[in-house]
Amino acid sequence: MSDLPNDPIGAAWLEQRYEVRPVSRLPVQSQIGNRRATQIVDGDRLETYQESMRPSDEPVAHLQFHLRHEVPQLEFLSRLFTRTGPEFIQAWVDAEPTGQYARRAAFLYEWLTEDALQVPERLGGNYVDAIDDTKLVAASSDHAVKVPRWRIKDNLPGTRYFCPMVVKTDAFNRAAALDVLQLFQNLQAEFGEDLLRRAAVWMTLRESKATFTIEGEADRGNRIERFADVMARRTGQGDCPLTDETLAQLQGEILGKRTSLSHLGLRHSPVFVGETVHYQDIVHYVAPPHEDVGAMLHGLQVFLERTQGQSPVMRSAVAAFGFVYIHPLADGNGRVHRFLINDILRRDGVVPEPVILPVSAVITDDAGERRSYDRVLDEVSKPLMHAVREFITFKSTQTTYSDGVVSNFEFGGFEQACPVWRYPDLGPHVIFLSNIVKRTLTEQMREQSRYLRSHGRARQAIKEIVEMPDQQADRVLRSIEQNRGELSNVLAKEIPVLREADVWKQITEAVSQAFQEDPPVDRHILERYHPARPAGETA
Known part of the structure; x- marks a missing residue:
């Protein structure tokens, strides 16, 4: 739904009022019409309410409607609060110091902007969740943190620097419910543990070969065997590779000794995903600035910590696709991205050692799945590039960065891109990976x-x-x-x-x-x- 409704309310009204347009689509838009109706458009919902549901013509009323009846979207709220400043949130919580939606709005304002509001003296009320876990993936209940300042339970699954928003649509709920362990146990019952263990070596090599095919680098024997060895030894072992130190070690093992990089681990240079056609650089995705990737990876770690016990396929998808959008390395991001799929499934106890699910093979061996893989990557990158392409330039001179990367790439659209990088909607990615894992096993x-x-x-x-x-x-x-x-x-x-x-x-x-x-x-x-x-x- 690219256009605003005819008679918008809620987030769509705020978009129109403040001229704030999120890059990602709002999962729910609302309007006033003759009769109550729900319409699904490209997977998103358009809700039509009768006149009796119209909020008053004030920003606070429409923000409350958004928090109460729609699916809050952090990218939109981040842009909205940047545009409005604190005044109307401060006035709201001052007027309703015990109101749950005023306190939620105040908490979210501070969380997103890092600007402090004034806490009213009469603030009170029962603790309420920051987000509704029936609408969005939230922190598991035992990982929600009480915030006495606003009497809010912080159940946001990540941090301000990286907090994927995963909307619980019907399609998502079906995908997240995939019982990976049961599917694997069905295989064990049919073929026996011994045969599956003997097949594990072939499956690991198959996954390694397929991951190079995805990257357009087939028939690289030594590199395929090296990556297969890394997967066999490192999957589910030690600390999850999301820190500078652990990533440097994993990256070094994946790339081998012969590399042009002078520094392993978190990159010190700008990076984009693209290709060169007729000597012209075509940019498909611009990654976050290197100064931000450490904090963003920590946000991804927090997501995995705070969603423990939830759907393994959901957690695996968020880890893998979240990583590839952060793109924290100068080289090897795609291989680590696909490594993380099996790594999280192993850590969550649904795929036993030494089995590696050859998910990349399903993608490469089926042209339809390969197109689906490209499309799901475009869910974030395509609208982002539409919004920021004008900020991309290639200088006439090259810059050599401290990690050994030489580049003339420059990007000036950080303010526009930042909320997209930090709060990507990864629901479609969970649905995609669930289908791939199911096909792999069945x-x-x-x-x-x-x-x-x-x-x-x-x-x-x-x-x-x-x-x-x-x-x-x-x-x-x-x-x-x-x-x-x-x-x-x-x-x-x-x-x-x-x-x-x-x-x-x-x-x-x-x-x-x-x-x-x-x-x-x-x-x-x-x-x-x-x-x-x-x-x-x-x-």
């Missing part, structure tokens, strides 16, 4: 596990006919696949016994039977996720 991992189980049976069947090492049996299987069941001269020369009467026929029949013993599977899925080489075959 499609890719199931079909791969079936393939590996059949492969194991086929290998054993070959060894029942001709004694040979596992590695040689794998080569026989690979030859059957590549040569459509015909015995190749190369394999016959390597294993002469295969030329003996009926031996090759017995082997091919046994292999065919081994792969037919599993129930029918979706051929489209099986072909999509068919491994490049049989299990046990090294690169």
Whole structure:
């Protein structure tokens, strides 16, 4: 909903009155009409109320309506309070020192602006939550902090410097309810823990390869193996990598020793996400200034601390996508972003060691999911770039920064971009990741596990006919696949016994039977996720 309603009330009225337009869409807009109605437009709600619900023609009345009936949006409130100053909030809380919405507004004003109001002498009333946890993801109840100053329970999930706003739409609630642990236990019941553990090595390599494909860097063998090793060793281990020290260590292991960077950890330079086309720099996203990334990462840490016990897939999505929008590193942000998906799921106890969910493989192997991934990244970056593109310049001279980055990029739109960076709406990202995780567990991992189980049976069947090492049996299987069941001269020369009467026929029949013993599977899925080489075959 890009346009304001015809007869706006609440936040839309305040937008119009103060000419404050948030970059992100308001999740709820309200208007006055002939009859009560709710309309869903592009996932956002347009609420129509009858005349009896119209607030008085005062800013306080419409702000109270926003806090009470709509979904408060921190980006909008931050811009509004910057525009209005403290006067009307101060007057409101002075007039209603025990009113819950006046006290909420006063708390939010101070929290967002860091400017202090005067607390009325007669302030009172029961403690109330800062935000409604039925509308927004909030801090878990045992992590809400009482603020005696305003008699408010601070249940905001982050800090002033980074507090993702996750709206609890019906689609979000379904996505957040995904029972990742139950889906994994279903796999265990079907295939057994031993097979899943043996498949874990392949899945880790598959995830590593796919993450480079997403970044447009395929067939980088050493880098793929290095990142796979990092995921196998570091996922869910030690402190969550969201500090300068822990990120420097993780970044160093991911990038290896050969890097142009002179400094690891939090960047000391400006950064944008983009590409060069015909010698022209195309900017898709501008990241926050390097001076802010430490405080923003701390806000993300606070979010993870304060939402403990809530949906693992929600927490994983916020950690991963929150990180990529902060973009705190000079290099390696995308890999850490995708690392965090598995890292948080492991820490939350829903994916056991050593299993790595190959979520990136689902994205790269399905063109539709790849487009969905790009679209969900655009949820924040596209409207931001529409608002700030005019502030981007490329100087004629380069600047060398202390982390080794050389750049002529300059950005002058920090004031416009700051509330978007700090308070991104990550609800669509949770919905996206929930679907990807579900497909990973119910499609890719199931079909791969079936393939590996059949492969194991086929290998054993070959060894029942001709004694040979596992590695040689794998080569026989690979030859059957590549040569459509015909015995190749190369394999016959390597294993002469295969030329003996009926031996090759017995082997091919046994292999065919081994792969037919599993129930029918979706051929489209099986072909999509068919491994490049049989299990046990090294690169």
